[in-house]
Amino acid sequence: MSNIPSPHSTEQPASAESATAEFVEVDTQAGRVRGCWRPTTGGRGRARSAGFLGIPFAEAPVGELRFAAPVARRPWEGVLDALEFAPTAQRGDPGVTLIPEPSVPGESTLNVNVFTPSPERAAAGEGLPVLVWIHGGGYFAGSPASPWYDGRNFNRDGVVTVSLSYRLGFDGFGWISDAPSNRGVRDWLLALEWVQNNIAEFGGDPARVTIAGQSAGGGAVLTLLGMEAAQHLFHGVYAISGALADIATDRSEKFGRDLAAAAGVAPTRAGFSALDEDRILELQKKATELGPESMLAVIDEGLPLGPAIDGDLIRRSTQESLRAGIGADKPLVIGATDDEFSMIFFEAQKKLRWIPKSIMLKKLGMQKQNMKPYLAANADVARKGTARIAGRYLTDKMFRTSVPRLVALRGDAPTWVYRFSWPSGTFGFAEHCLDVPFFFDCLDGVAIEPLAGPNPPQRLADEVHGGVVSFIETGEPGWPRYTEGSRQTRVYDTPSSVVTDGYASVRPLL
Template identity: 40%
Template sequence: MTAGRENPLIRTPYGAVRGRWDQGVAVFRGIPYAAPPFGPRRFRPPAPPEPWDGVRDAGAFGPTAPKPPYSEAFAQYLSDPVVPGDDCLNLNVWTPEPSPGARLPVLVWVHGGALTRGSSAVPVYDGRTFARDGVVFVSVNYRLGVEGYGLFPDAPANPGLRDQLAALRWVHESITAFGGDPGRVTLGGQSAGAISTGALIAAPQAQGLVRRAVLQSGPPEVTDRDKVRRMVRRMANRLKIPATAEAFAAADREHLLRAQAEVGRLSSPVLGGPSFGIVVDGDLVPRDPLEALTDGAAPGVDLLTGWTRDEYRLWLVPGGLLERVDRLGAVALAGAMARCRCGSEVPRGYRALRPDAGTADLVGQMVTDHLLRLPLHRLSDARTEPTYVYEFAWPSNRPGMGACHALELGFVFDSGDEPDARKLAGEGAPQDLADAMHGAWVRFVSDGSPGWERWGPHHPVRVFGDGEPHIVRGPRDRELALWTAPSTPTDGDPPASAPELRSVIRRLRRSGALRRN
């Protein structure tokens, strides 16, 4: 509490909440924006919270959504706090001026974690630094894994995404009292949070709720419904129950989480496999968000988007997978071709551009470009609204991690002093880089321009962490052009049989795509 000041009190549409002062910033944690999604509400769209009498204490983070823990290999790099309790549809607000007259810009943050992990309580997501710089910051919890993205014949799809929409509506109705301007809301997220942001700005039901958007290391996309159904069926087989919402709701919650972790252990952007994801549902997500956005959905929404230089290293380095992919050589590269549905001319082109790269680096960059950079390029090219693109290039001080997925978060939030940020960045992360990145995000949220030229025909990309921040024109254009060559198949089923795989390997060896050791 700041000396001489009472803890701040705000009245929301559902009741009063009392927060705390933290270094000149008013913080309200654990405010419910929807009712607990359990009992008769399980696997159902979010319902409004029950109003309360008196003053609700908002001094601590609320419960987190049910989720399995990270494996030991990933837990050494990523933190994922657990707060027990059923009232997990809650949010937090940091504000420098909790007054209706302030009318400050607002950033609503959707956390990442592959839609199966993460929460607003992750220490790196401390909103105090944004509030310190004049932004009202809101972070949101939402349902994860099978609770939020399971696909059942007897329940609506995408309840986790519907939670996020409910939180956005809460912000639109309530944020004025906290000092925010509901007409200046930026929705942003990283990884799965960026994928969710893309789906929401494309959703007809969210129109008018968002003025700007940030997509960090995640493109607008949907997951094939059969892929999600396979995840649910495999869980059902392990649990020996029907693959219905009714049966899953009756199952023990811890048993569900264990089954989910076991079935999903091989799911990753590089490996593929069954996974949870946003699906086209004919309602909240009437069509593929990328297609909708390239066709002009989200008119008037400014966009900031980007990626890290070595996204794939977070997926491959923990657990020694990078070395195993290198040892697999042709088999790994053939698997990447199947995953990306491309011919041998694509890895051959990457080998020509990266003659010294190992197989794992080649596979990682191919998959990253196919799944992430290519759709973000396509989206940026199609938009008429102001769009800005960046690349984060500073390599972690942790061995082998490079400029990996999620590394930029400690710099965006200027939270590098947090022990949890150092788990991924190591010791000695440069403060001037945090000042540059955080400042760019604050400027974008505040007035729509992060401080460099908008996307255009020459593809200007702001590079952070490779010397002083600077513009490079088309740094990924040569690689991404390989995917649009006429001879590159872009759809159809990937090779599946052993003879087909052997044929792909022979083509790879003949083409020179494999590094000669």
């Protein structure tokens, strides 16, 4: 976002000076905000996008609000400059990540970024459709300040776009005996309430909101799809490589008690409030480090921090909720890349070629009775070596098996399934996060080549992004619905195609 000028101030009164072609102002329920115009790319549709960055939807979660449910932002006077990304819940240097997601220091971490081609109030039923994006990062990392999440090219195609922030790690999801559960989930809900109450001022239609996310963000939108309390806040779901948490109550409580014991404090708000942010992050990192044994636990049980089944906000697992028909009226697009986690073994390919595939898969937890049918169903991958079949198995256990499983639970609910199969020019397979710049149509953006290689195909981005826009606008992405009778699956590749039972290779694990 280097082309957005620095703010004149944090809050200032409206003036004639700001009413220029460069800047644009919009009224929200809490006060007036100032954004600015930027160009879109691609040479079609709308040529300009107005960006409003870092609009607070909640008070800063510090002090007495640190481990509390989010509180809606109190009104401000004058005009709030929304020209730079606001503080993020992610702290410090995230290191080398697949998606550029910078950290921004500061306390007021609960914000939305709004991108719109039409920053004028829309009458009821006349606004543009809306996409709300929830970032990934394993529920402990990630940032909405990524240049990949800029909605300018969705704006070009007539879609208002919002990205939101939420509390991460223990602050967002850790069990505390006398604190509200699932604080990060409550942040999602309040941000979506903000969209319902304010998006018409930015030209959007609150009756046409699609929520989408990738990895933990994909898990987030699936969690919301199965929550009774969230149903009025959105109208469609696009889940990319969804990593569901659904942490059992006792597991969540044990993690919280163990963290408190390691810190030498009571497992209460007062106890944890006695620890500064850095200390909790240090303890959290130590408790979630992945060794051989803990890696197997994550494969079998999922992530240790994330949305937990609390019997209140999240009453049951997402699978049970979908089986019960929650969210059945919402159209859903769901899918994954072919080799989400194969990169884990990428640098060890030569060493692993001497290890028999069956031994490696057994070490990763594969049951003996599944070995032969799984290797047969994935013979094309097995031929590429032990590293590749090990990566495919991790991918299937953590991401791909959930696709046909969740779809089957939805029964006749409107559902579309895809696979992203285009092989990266860097890794030679479709790894985790590779599809995100295609989704946002930002192949000309920063840091694309390390993930995708040189010259990723724009035509494929046109297909992926175009399908998303179609789904947001019409509720259908442009290929046949998935039913248990047809199991038709869109395979994104060069060329793309529609196949029958695109997830047949995971069925030996179901």
